[in-house]
Amino acid sequence: MHNRTKTLGEFIIENQTDFQYSTGELSKLINAIRLAAKVVNHEVNKAGLVDILGDAGDTNIQGEDQKKLDVLANEKFIQTLKNREIVCGIASEEEDDFITINSQDENHNNKYVVLIDPLDGSSNIDVNVSVGTIFSIYRRITPVGTPVQLEDFLQPGNQQVAAGYVVYGTSTMLVYTTGNGVNGFTLNPAIGTFYLSHPNMQFPEDGRIYSVNEGNYVHFHQGVKDYIKYCQKEEGDRPYTSRYIGSLVSDFHRNMIKGGIYMYPKSSVTNNGKLRLLYECNPMAFLAEQAGGLAIGGKSRILDVQPTELHQRIPFFCGSKNMVLKLQEFLDKYH
Numbered sequence: 254m255h256n257r258t259k260t261l262g263e264f265i266i267e268n269q270t271d272f273q274y275s276t277g278e279l280s281k282l283i284n285a286i287r288l289a290a291k292v293v294n295h296e297v298n299k300a301g302l303v304d305i306l307g308d309a310g311d312t313n314i315q316g317e318d319q320k321k322l323d324v325l326a327n328e329k330f331i332q333t334l335k336n337r338e339i340v341c342g343i344a345s346e347e348e349d350d351f352i353t354i355n356s357q358d359e360n361h362n363n364k365y366v367v368l369i370d371p372l373d374g375s376s377n378i379d380v381n382v383s384v385g386t387i388f389s390i391y392r393r394i395t396p397v398g399t400p401v402q403l404e405d406f407l408q409p410g411n412q413q414v415a416a417g418y419v420v421y422g423t424s425t426m427l428v429y430t431t432g433n434g435v436n437g438f439t440l441n442p443a444i445g446t447f448y449l450s451h452p453n454m455q456f457p458e459d460g461r462i463y464s465v466n467e468g469n470y471v472h473f474h475q476g477v478k479d480y481i482k483y484c485q486k487e488e489g490d491r492p493y494t495s496r497y498i499g500s501l502v503s504d505f506h507r508n509m510i511k512g513g514i515y516m517y518p519k520s521s522v523t524n525n526g527k528l529r530l531l532y533e534c535n536p537m538a539f540l541a542e543q544a545g546g547l548a549i550g551g552k553s554r555i556l557d558v559q560p561t562e563l564h565q566r567i568p569f570f571c572g573s574k575n576m577v578l579k580l581q582e583f584l585d586k587y588h
């Protein structure tokens with residue numbers, strides 16, 4: 254039984270040297286995300302008491318109605334990262350274009366860009382079902398000290414230096430990787446400190462949970478339909494259990510602990526599915542692979558996809574290795 258007394262702050266410092274470019278900057282960045290997560294957690298927890306439920310009255314570039322908490326979480330993360338002078342650019346689900354962070358110190362050598370889904374699972378905000386925040390971090394590829402460029406954000410997922418999520422659920426957890434495994438930290442709300450509660454998280458190779466919005470079943474590709482029927486068939490250790498929270502972070506978190514597969518396929522109505530490659534699929538795929546799972550887009554490994562647009566969508570299948578491989582078998586029948 255590991256001791257739950259190690260704080261996230263201590264863990265970050267202790268593991269700083271694990272990171273090949275370790276100059277302390279990435280640690281400062283993870284610390285900034287930790288701070289922003291606590292601020293947003295505070296707002297989420299009291300959502301019903303203050304006027305932050307419901308729609309903000311605007312739509313984002315994806316044409317989705319922005320929730321007040323989408324906007325608030327977006328502001329809090331951007332402000333917290335800006336104030337800490339460690340990033341040179343931010344891209345967000347709630348911002349049409351990327352944000353260039355001009356440093357006070359013209360000699361700054363801010364090397365990192367951050368991509369965020371400030372509030373994941375927006376459809377669950379008003380009904381008190383767990384939601385999350387997702388983040389993805391890259392080193393810039395354009396020269397330090399020059400204005401950040403779109404190409405700094407359009408890097409394939411296999412170039413991420415860190416990724417993670419916060420889940421605002423029965424407890425609040427921050428789960429992240431810097432390419433040396435996945436660790437989960439639980440917030441002690443009484444003292445506002447994250448403690449290492451889930452060291453070295455691993456996807457069970459096999460699972461018995463499938464997560465998909467079956468309401469879209471009729472529109473799915475035949476390979477996906479066949480796999481869902483396979484999951485539901487009375488045979489061997491099947492039928493599997495269907496669980497779908499409707500918040501990617503929460504469905505992923507459960508499947509990583511219990512073993513399972515999450516699917517958001519393309520369909521005859523959503524050509525590329527719904528989820529965004531840069532700030533939803535890439536970070537979750539990095540975590541999945543670091544935890545022994547797999548993440549594919551139908552034909553290829555998500556992390557090898559070369560992005561072309563900031564808000565592009567991609568079909569997403571992610572979870573326990575043997576479940577994703579089985580799904581791939583069904584998809585390959587129709588390629």
Ligand SMILES: O=P(O)(O)OC[C@H]1O[C@](O)(COP(=O)(O)O)[C@@H](O)[C@@H]1O
Pocket residue numbers: 346370372373374375376466499500501502527528
């Ligand atoms: O309601 P649907 O179509 O099943 O979509 C649910 C999916 O959409 C999302 O809510 C998209 O994320 P956002 O809430 O950040 O836009 C995922 O979290 C979730 O898995």
Ligand SMILES: [Mg+2]
Pocket residue numbers: 370372373374501533
């Ligand atoms: Mg999302």
Ligand SMILES: [Mg+2]
Pocket residue numbers: 323346370371372373374375
């Ligand atoms: Mg969102």
